Amino acid sequence: MRILRVVGTSVLSAIPTLILATLIVFLLQRLIPGDPAVAIAGDYATPENLARIREDLGLDGSLVTQYLTWISGALTGDLGTSYQTGESISALIMQRLPLTLILMVFALIVAIAIGLPLGVMSAQKVDTSFDRFLTTSATFGIAIPNFWLGMMLIIVFALNLGWFPGPGGASLSEDPVEALRGLVLPAIALGLVGGAEICRQVRSAMVESLSTDYVRTHRAKGLPTVSIVWKHALKNSSLPFATILGIQVSRLIGSAVVVEAVFGLSGIGSLAVEATNQRDYGVIQAVVFVAAMIILLTNLIVDVSYRLLDPRIS
Amino acid sequence: MSVIASRVQGTTARRRAGRFSVWASYAILGVVAIVVVFAGVLSPSSPTAQNLDDILLPMSGAHPLGTDDLGRDVLSRMLHGTRVSVLAAMLAVAIAVVIGLPIGIAAGWGNRWLDAGIMRVVDAVMSFPAIVLAIGITATMGPNITNAMIAVGVVLAPAIIRLARAQTMTIRSETYIEAARSFGASGLRRMVLPHVLPNIIQPILVQVAVLMGFALIAEASLSFLQLGVQPPNASWGAVLARSYTFLDQAPMQIFIPGLAIAATVFAFNIIGDEIQRLLDPKRK
Numbered sequence: 001m002r003i004l005r006v007v008g009t010s011v012l013s014a015i016p017t018l019i020l021a022t023l024i025v026f027l028l029q030r031l032i033p034g035d036p037a038v039a040i041a042g043d044y045a046t047p048e049n050l051a052r053i054r055e056d057l058g059l060d061g062s063l064v065t066q067y068l069t070w071i072s073g074a075l076t077g078d079l080g081t082s083y084q085t086g087e088s089i090s091a092l093i094m095q096r097l098p099l100t101l102i103l104m105v106f107a108l109i110v111a112i113a114i115g116l117p118l119g120v121m122s123a124q125k126v127d128t129s130f131d132r133f134l135t136t137s138a139t140f141g142i143a144i145p146n147f148w149l150g151m152m153l154i155i156v157f158a159l160n161l162g163w164f165p166g167p168g169g170a171s172l173s174e175d176p177v178e179a180l181r182g183l184v185l186p187a188i189a190l191g192l193v194g195g196a197e198i199c200r201q202v203r204s205a206m207v208e209s210l211s212t213d214y215v216r217t218h219r220a221k222g223l224p225t226v227s228i229v230w231k232h233a234l235k236n237s238s239l240p241f242a243t244i245l246g247i248q249v250s251r252l253i254g255s256a257v258v259v260e261a262v263f264g265l266s267g268i269g270s271l272a273v274e275a276t277n278q279r280d281y282g283v284i285q286a287v288v289f290v291a292a293m294i295i296l297l298t299n300l301i302v303d304v305s306y307r308l309l310d311p312r313i314s
Numbered sequence: 315m316s317v318i319a320s321r322v323q324g325t326t327a328r329r330r331a332g333r334f335s336v337w338a339s340y341a342i343l344g345v346v347a348i349v350v351v352f353a354g355v356l357s358p359s360s361p362t363a364q365n366l367d368d369i370l371l372p373m374s375g376a377h378p379l380g381t382d383d384l385g386r387d388v389l390s391r392m393l394h395g396t397r398v399s400v401l402a403a404m405l406a407v408a409i410a411v412v413i414g415l416p417i418g419i420a421a422g423w424g425n426r427w428l429d430a431g432i433m434r435v436v437d438a439v440m441s442f443p444a445i446v447l448a449i450g451i452t453a454t455m456g457p458n459i460t461n462a463m464i465a466v467g468v469v470l471a472p473a474i475i476r477l478a479r480a481q482t483m484t485i486r487s488e489t490y491i492e493a494a495r496s497f498g499a500s501g502l503r504r505m506v507l508p509h510v511l512p513n514i515i516q517p518i519l520v521q522v523a524v525l526m527g528f529a530l531i532a533e534a535s536l537s538f539l540q541l542g543v544q545p546p547n548a549s550w551g552a553v554l555a556r557s558y559t560f561l562d563q564a565p566m567q568i569f570i571p572g573l574a575i576a577a578t579v580f581a582f583n584i585i586g587d588e589i590q591r592l593l594d595p596k597r598k
Contacts, residue, residue, distance in 0.1 A: 017434065020437075023438075024439065031455050142583065143527060144572075144579075145531050145572060147535065147538060148571075148576070159561070258445065272449055276453035296441050
């Protein structure tokens with residue numbers, strides 16, 4: 001029962017943010033300079049075409065009516081039709097989203113595999129030259145644009161060594177194995193930079209955990225360091241770790257857009273880029289909407305795990 | 315040598331190593347500042363002058379960084395690009411501060427409802443991945459560097475709002491503010507500008523340094539996606555985007571713009587840490 005109540009409270013408290021976020025996505029369309037119908041259909045559109053687009057967009061109704069029409073569609077999975085291809089935008093998103101999600105999971109695994117152990121080790125040897133070296137390297141890692149790192153990986157591992165496919169990999173539905181192989185380099189490009197961030201954040205969370213009284217008690221009663229660090233202190237850092245992962249998901253979606261463009265992967269990032277080049281505003285709006293929904297969902301999961309892990313938050 | 319002496323020496327060595335990255339960062343930012351001011355004087359040729367007889371030349375005396383696929387001098391493009399990238403990042407951060415500072419102070423200073431309202435909007439903006447929202451705004455407003463940086467400024471503003479709000483809340487019950495209030499100080503000119511702003515500005519400066527790094531990467535990303543600086547103009551992102559198209563013929567050319575971005579962002583982050591350290595009252 002407790003879990004239901006916890007989920008319920010979290011969902012309820014997320015609703016105002018959800019409404020405001022959808023309002024922001026809706027208002028994006030208002031930023032189109034001049035007449036949106038002309039911007040969408042191009043300068044040489046026929047009057048009938050313009051009238052149809054105006055009707056589709058509901059430009060004749062009031063702003064509130066327009067928002068309600070759009071949001072009721074969006075929340076039931078109807079994101080409108082693409083003005084360039086005439087396809088349903090929801091279908092386009094569903095076609096592209098799996099690749100982006102898989103890429104993000106891969107990248108998150110790489111980031112955790114690098115950042116967590118290094119962060120813990122750094123915290124254990126706090127203020128030594130090893131710690132300083134790691135922290136400085138992590139600061140440099142954070143500064144590297146991950147799409148540039150992707151290009152460097154392409155040069156070394158695709159063009160020179162030929163271990164992994166270069167840009168423009170196979171499609172996920174036709175050749176899944178080759179497509180997954182094509183995700184290794186972009187996942188490393190995303191994950192290395194993410195790992196550097198995780199390393200720094202885990203370090204500061206663990207430095208705090210390791211300086212607490214109960215850790216000192218464990219040490220005093222002779223518990224082996226490995227067990228103190230990896231079992232007790234790390235468990236006590238699980239709350240900040242949940243936050244760190246939440247932030248990483250948000251960062252990863254943003255970076256994935258650019259990294260997808262570098263590797264020619266057909267995820268929702270490159271969908272946004274294509275839509276931008278074709279001035280397909282509905283698709284751009286939908287990608288922004290979906291990205292925000294993924295983050296809101298992640299925040300919700302982090303919030304629920306917080307409430308479940310820490311009895312002090314009710 | 316006693317154990318204590320060797321320990322003290324170890325600490326000094328570590329401090330020196332830490333100092334090194336700080337000095338290196340000052341040096342990097344100094345060079346960047348000089349290039350921003352003197353890009354025109356330092357460039358051997360125009361950043362947009364094409365010479366189709368000399369395409370994709372390797373590094374040489376005449377072209378220290380080689381030429382691109384249109385025969386343009388890469389060094390000149392990098393130098394001019396530095397000015398464009400850094401000024402663009404400064405514009406974005408300035409927009410974030412201009413939006414964020416007054417709203418943050420208002421949220422921290424004003425009544426509970428105003429604060430709750432502002433923080434809800436901030437939460438909503440922060441539920442978007444910054445780059446994706448910036449792409450959405452830029453793509454809709456029309457792809458050019460000014461629009462791109464307005465968009466980046468808008469997505470960075472919540473970071474300043476949150477910080478300014480938290481700082482304002484900390485100082486609003488301090489004795490000196492109470493004292494000023496008891497003398498009848500209120501409003502923007504008598505309270506906020508002389509008493510609130512100077513006391514919250516230091517952490518904001520740290521944040522500005524960190525945001526400069528973020529804005530530089532955002533500029534590079536948006537220009538790489540052709541949403542920022544438009545051809546034939548140069549910026550770090552634009553040079554990177556162009557050299558990516560002939561990656562297999564001249565792989566070395568993507569190295570320089572990326573390194574310039576990474577080094578500058580690193581320097582801003584280190585300087586941010588350094589300002590924070592200097593401002594820490596617990597510092598010995």
